[in-house]
Amino acid sequence: MVDNSEASPSKDLKEPERLLPTANVGRIMKNILPQNAKISKEAKETMQECVSEFIGFVTSEDSEKCQKERRKTVNGDDICCALETLGFDDYAxxxxxxxxxxxxxxxxxxxxxxxxxxxxxxxxxxxxxxxx
Structure with a gap:
């Protein structure tokens, strides 16, 4: 869950703070690929940026909904709703x-x-x- 009470826009964050850790992204990528596959540093960094941007996109939609409803906490149902609103029904x-x-x-x-x-x-x- 995300608490909006002290959340600041992602533009206020330093670059490393708004991105998921590269090691975590690389580990997830490695789990999907065949064991002998290699992943370049550039591929991990690109995926890191894409995933972080996607999370920010969905979270922004969640945050707007919560603000309209005068709530401070984003919950799992809000994320599902945001995914549907944004057209990601296959994920919701x-x-x-x-x-x-x-x-x-x-x-x-x-x-x-x-x-x-x-x-x-x-x-x-x-x-x-x-x-x-």
Whole structure:
């Protein structure tokens, strides 16, 4: 979630502060490609800029909606709505399903930790829940 109360426009941020870390972007790229594939530094930096710009684009839409509704916090549903508004329907649907599953798992995790207190049992149950 993003708190808009102290958010400043991305133009006020220094260049490295507005970009995702290159190592993280590279790791995600590497997970998608075949093991023997290599990724140039230039490719990682280009993807880093694209992904950061996309996140800023969606977040800006979220922020406007929250300001109109006089809310200070952007939530997962806002992101799904912004993706749809911006024409990224192919992403909004899967993200909404992921968000629903995430919320269910978090609810299960909280309830189980209160009931049993066994971390190992909780992990096993969560694994079984996600495999279904």
């Amino acid at each position: 649907g899967p993200l909404k399903r992921y968000l629903d599953i995430y919320r269910e798992i978090e609810g299960v995790k909280v309830n189980q930790s209160k009931a049993s207190g066994s971390e190992d049992q909780m992990q096993e149950n969560l694994f079984m829940y996600t495999v279904k």
